[in-house]
Amino acid sequence: MSIANLDKPSGAVTVLVTRRVKVGHEAAFEQASSDMTAAASAFPGYLGGQLVHPDEEGSGDEPHLYHVVFAFDNAEHLQGWQQSPTRSLGLAAIAPHIEGQTVRQVSGLGHWFAAPVGPKQNPPPRWKVAVVTWLGICPTVFVLFLLLGPLLAPWPLLPRVMLLTALVVLAMTWLVAPQLTQLLKPWLYPATRSTT
Known part of the structure; x- marks a missing residue:
């Protein structure tokens, strides 16, 4: 799923990114993801982020599925991060450690008041x-x-x-x-x- 409808800044925007990590690549993925979050934190409007690990006890459903949640203060600043060479380098570092398609979902308070x-x-x-x-x-x-x-x-x-x-x-x-x-x-x- 691609991120869209970001041409009208309208309040804080939260992004949920879901990635399936290759078996044995967990530590490398977590380090690359942490590096990417640190890079994003230097960009204007960054509000915070968190890596959500798979359930350690294991539900048996999605044991290698990781989620990253992060937010920017508006869609314009989010777009600035998404179009940056820094993000492209981060994605390149993460790519060898994941399989399947990355899923992104965007939400924010602004669209409630369109x-x-x-x-x-x-x-x-x-x-x-x-x-x-x-x-x-x-x-x-x-x-x-x-x-x-x-x-x-x-x-x-x-x-x-x-x-x-x-x-x-x-x-x-x-x-x-x-x-x-x-x-x-x-x-x-x-x-x-x-x-x-």
Whole structure:
């Protein structure tokens, strides 16, 4: 899957990259991936990244599948990284250690608030975006804590946070935010009055 629709910067962008690592190449891949993350961190707008290892206990499904999650503050800065010679060198260093196709997925808050199709409209002010985002995240987190809190209580803190935030992002991206932005569209994009 290629990364697309990055020509309109609109807030923080998160990228999930999935790669299948060749057996016996794990250490070399992890080092090359770490080097690439370090290189990306020097680029404008880089917010952070993490290499997610396969389950050490092994579920039996995808034992050699690695994920890299990283974020930039906007799509323009992400595009700058993606088009850089530094990234090309990093990909070349990783290539000998992987097999199959690399899968990339991009998500971000910005596309939730894309202007409706029709006459040109300005995007909503940031304070409105913040209010709508909070209105979605607060109840989503509350419900997830109610449903999963007892089950996840024995887990260490970091895995709990990672799972809950991943579920919040999924719920917000495909369920909560689209419904909220549709419901609050008149408030987010008030009709402009004619001055003629």
